[in-house]
Amino acid sequence: MYAALGDTGRGSEGRPNAGFVVTSVGVVVIDALASPQQGRALVRAIRRVTDQPITWLVLTHHHPDHHFGAVVFRRLGAKVLAHPDRRVLASEAGEDALIADWVRVVGLDAMRGFEFANKPDVPVRSTDTLHLGEHELVIAHPGAAHSAGDLLVWLPKERVLFAGDILIEDGVTMIVDGSSGELLEALADIERLRPSTLVPGHGAIPRQPLELVAQTRSYVMGLRGEMRAAIERGMPMGRALRGLPPADQTRPVSLNSRRRRNAVRVYLEEERIYMGLDSAQ
Numbered sequence: 001m002y003a004a005l006g007d008t009g010r011g012s013e014g015r016p017n018a019g020f021v022v023t024s025v026g027v028v029v030i031d032a033l034a035s036p037q038q039g040r041a042l043v044r045a046i047r048r049v050t051d052q053p054i055t056w057l058v059l060t061h062h063h064p065d066h067h068f069g070a071v072v073f074r075r076l077g078a079k080v081l082a083h084p085d086r087r088v089l090a091s092e093a094g095e096d097a098l099i100a101d102w103v104r105v106v107g108l109d110a111m112r113g114f115e116f117a118n119k120p121d122v123p124v125r126s127t128d129t130l131h132l133g134e135h136e137l138v139i140a141h142p143g144a145a146h147s148a149g150d151l152l153v154w155l156p157k158e159r160v161l162f163a164g165d166i167l168i169e170d171g172v173t174m175i176v177d178g179s180s181g182e183l184l185e186a187l188a189d190i191e192r193l194r195p196s197t198l199v200p201g202h203g204a205i206p207r208q209p210l211e212l213v214a215q216t217r218s219y220v221m222g223l224r225g226e227m228r229a230a231i232e233r234g235m236p237m238g239r240a241l242r243g244l245p246p247a248d249q250t251r252p253v254s255l256n257s258r259r260r261r262n263a264v265r266v267y268l269e270e271e272r273i274y275m276g277l278d279s280a281q
């Protein structure tokens with residue numbers, strides 16, 4: 001089991017993490033990184049370790065930074081295993097707009113040869129287990145925590161969990177494509193697994209996996225409490241968000257932007273609960 005840790009020195013805006021598992025019947029790759037160029041770099045890293053064919057690509061979700069390198073693996077013959085729900089806010093303006101936005105992030109050179117390759121050959125809506133030689137990978141949908149198509153990748157024998165962006169070590173988990181309630185449930189699922197190694201979607205592998213889970217929970221609970229209190233006092237959203245630093249205009253996933261966008265999302269969730277439109281989760 002290997003983790004490939006992204007590091008661009010820009011916190012969770014930078015290259016995400018990926019991983020791979022070498023088995024006697026082929027290599028399973030977990031996430032494809034953010035461009036064909038990054039995907040090829042990951043293939044080179046795998047080739048330094050093994051000559052086994054790359055048979056599977058498992059995607060933890062459908063954000064561009066985790067799957068825009070997928071075409072590289074598909075061209076090598078890997079089958080894609082992912083959640084079938086590929087909707088994300090960033091693609092609402094259409095695929096061409098998504099690609100254009102992404103070129104601005106990673107550059108045109110990195111995107112050369114790009115094609116969408118995140119449509120699953122094997123869709124996983126709840127749970128599926130891959131038995132590969134001596135290895136077992138349990139792939140499970142924990143709900144729409146970070147995004148509609150989230151999957152956790154769990155190696156029960158090794159007690160290793162690839163959490164995707166449900167856990168972020170160098171920033172905060174974004175919930176604008178998911179929900180705070182389902183994120184809290186996913187965190188409880190992760191605690192029940194008691195992983196000994198946890199690979200977050202971005203940032204370093206935490207020394208104490210459950211501490212990162214607890215920190216994430218306390219951030220979400222704190223934000224919920226603040227927004228609920230604001231709504232109970234009749235405070236409009238603008239005023240409820242006044243204590244937060246402004247979002248960075250050109251950096252939608254910087255820490256300030258993440259915190260503000262999450263706060264907007266949680267304010268709206270709490271407002272619906274207050275009005276009786278949704279029940280508290």
Ligand SMILES: [Zn+2]
Nearest residue numbers: 061063146165
């Ligand atoms: Zn993501």
